[in-house]
Amino acid sequence: MTGSFTQAARRLGYSQSSVTAQMRALERQVGEPVFERLPSGVRLTRTGTVLCDYARQILTLVGEMEVALRRPAANPPRMTVGVVPALAYGQQLARLTHIGRRLLSGVQLALRVMGTGEVHDAFRAGTIDGALVLTVVDADDPAALPGALTDPLRTPDRADDLTEVRLQEVEFVPVTGVTRMRGAAAAGRQVVIADPDCPSQRWLPEFLRLRSDGPPEIHELGSMAGVRAAAQSGLGCAMLPMALAASPREAGGLRPLPGVPRMRWNACLLSTRGDDRPALDWENLAETLRQATALAGAVPADDPEDAAVSALGPNPGLAG
Template identity: 30%
Template sequence: MFDSRHVRVFDEVVRTGSFAAAARNLGYTQPAISQQMKALERSVGTPLFVRVGRGLRLTEAGEVLARHAAGILGTIAAAQRQMTAITQLKSGRIRVCAFPSASATLIPPAVASIKIRHPGIRIELLDAEPPDSVEALRRGDCDITLAFTYGASGEQLEADDLYKISLLDDPLMVLLPRGHPQARRRSVELAQLAEERWIAGCLRCRSHFIESCASAGFEPHIDFTTDDNLAVQSLVAAGTGIAVMPSMVQLFFRHPQVISRPVFPADSRTVTAYTLSGHQRIPVTRLMMEALQVAAHDLVPS
């Protein structure tokens, strides 16, 4: 393996025909050029030049390197230009994996702010619920993942290989059809809904909901389960049951026939952005994490 700096000097020597001319063009001393060529010859294990009178002639190995030197230097220069563009955020790619309500609320303003300042950045969005989204991060399928946790379940995502930024606490709301007796209250106690028919959401939300009902002293009658947040609201509006849903969901769609009230005692989920430890120093990853923080700050759940 040889040093690219030596190849650059070698190319200049070949182009100019002498160590002295190469030294003048590169701003080196002639002994420095000579030392670099000796180092290059040691690294390749064979002489590259032989002296013929006062001039230089390439050996067979030198001719091979001379044919490839321009290509080697061109490839290195292209790589340097591309890496500089990435470092300066003139180009690059970031892949973000998020659950649906985050994709609809946090991602759009974050992406918009980045595209205004750095139009060369390419952003890809993947959809997944936690913990699958965190495993996608570990597999290398994405660079950042947005996930949510309930209470102690956050400990499941605590690991040395992950760097995290907490974005917001998303309060849980009870969804009721208009005209429901509890709709007149400012908040709704879960225990007072023990006899209701329920519509449950994704697996993680459903598990937390069942645990909350158990703490309130009852087992919920779950008639429907669906991951489709729009379907949940439509089912509630149709009078088929009631539901508990994070507030973020109603920021991008609020069914006109559905009333939402805070759960009592107050409950919420924590929304967090994760990347692999050390990756937060990658410029485009840091940029997206910062944009998500700003978007979360500006997002005020109703």
Template identity: 30%
Template sequence: MELRLLVTFEKVATVLSFTRAAAELGYAQSSVTGQIRALESSLGTELFDRLGSRIRLTEAGERLLPYARRMIELAQEARAAVADTGEPAGALTVGTMESLTSYRLPPLLELFHHRYPKVRVALRTTAGDTTREALRQGTYDLGFLMEEETAHPGLESEVLAVEPLALVAPPGHRLAGRDRVAAADLVREPLLATEPGCAYRDLFERELAAVAPVEFMEFGTIEAIKRAVAAGLGIALLPEVTAAAELADGSLTRLAWRPPFTLRTQLAWRAGRRLPAHARLFAEQARRLVAEETGGRASAA
């Protein structure tokens, strides 16, 4: 089996589209189709079921996929070992989320930009479910998660820090002076949040829905949520790190509601995969920088 055919097969199997695979690989679609047919011919079996405009893996294709990924990874490792100049190099696709991209990762990205310029880091901002699936499929090399659970099927993960949450409101809010705020106090308030799929939004909604049905005004970014809260449109639960500046300057105030759940920022990768050297370096530096910023807060409170 030629490696280039396995690379094409893995890409088609990941995106389940000949057209999209061709675009991502820089081939004509006819070339992708021809390579898949050549691989099927050499194996003596069909790897994809063609269902009109859609395709899916056959049982044989499902069995081949993990072997193809392992062979591709080994080839990449061999290439890196032979070409090793002592300077980390390679492409790295990392799944993350807005709260980490904007508020935790800039020092890490700056470090790699200046110290390891041959490591090409591409960030993909996606919800936790999407990040986990992309890691399992091999689309992402590493992924940052902010979840309550730490066990993820098909993945290995490491807790980097417990992520404190803050329930924020505009200054002078009617609940701001209370020593304790209960969920029953919150269900009558206008609630602002990101879209469903965000772990802390979903957990917050679950807690309030146990008291009474609630609805959220949804925003696309955390910055938009903070501005809306400051303007008096409602209250919002956010990772503390994203609202630290506004809480410090008084443009937002923190309400005395303690979440009955714990979120943990985690770094994850596909189970059984041996990460290449530049990915291991990225993980090491992420671990170090988050520990320095959070004071090593890597266990539940």
């Protein structure tokens, strides 16, 4: 407030007559005097003071709106997704990130690697919005082992908490290190796993237990990279996703475990039942995970099929 139409005109770069005319028009629109004319200038009337206070609030909101519109990505919606170790190796996480950038425009996708048994607690704590997990494809399958495939996410106390969207079947291959191969019995004495609660990691120890005199020794390493490296070094056999086991770049020093079939599990998106927050783009998140896991269960696209087969070597007892 300058206290003078002349000084206000100079500050705004207008003529004094233009400012005077605008103020008279404002008073006609308000219906009451806004300024009290004084010998040395003007001052606000009571009506003018009320008008000025509301004008400041309006201009402040307009300024905040302009900032928000100019920088829409300053605070993008965030979707935090837990990923079980069996689907959290390097290539897979990179695929999730690249596809998510394309399909989840304006959304920040944050990935958190966590064990299958930790997923429900993470939902309860509110630290994740969704989770990418593996579940059983068909419990009636003759190759399924009920004792090994009980899903910790489907127990009665948890069944009503989460909703499940099936995305893609992912194939896993039983492998062992080439250097330590001494036949099926020797190869099955030790098993390397990434996640004791994941059906893809629990199946092989149970399969080997049922066909031998006792349970194998289990080494839990927490990551598929660790599992692959341990199997390559001869520490034990393991179940690896097809994309990880069949790539010549990744599977050097591995061969199929004789007499043990390949298996498939469902990659699923879990979310809290009834979670309909508008900022969470569930449809595109599901499509992101579907496309990424479709590649997880297949031979990498840049590897010729014969190279992938030779990477694993012959295995007459391996069921497709």
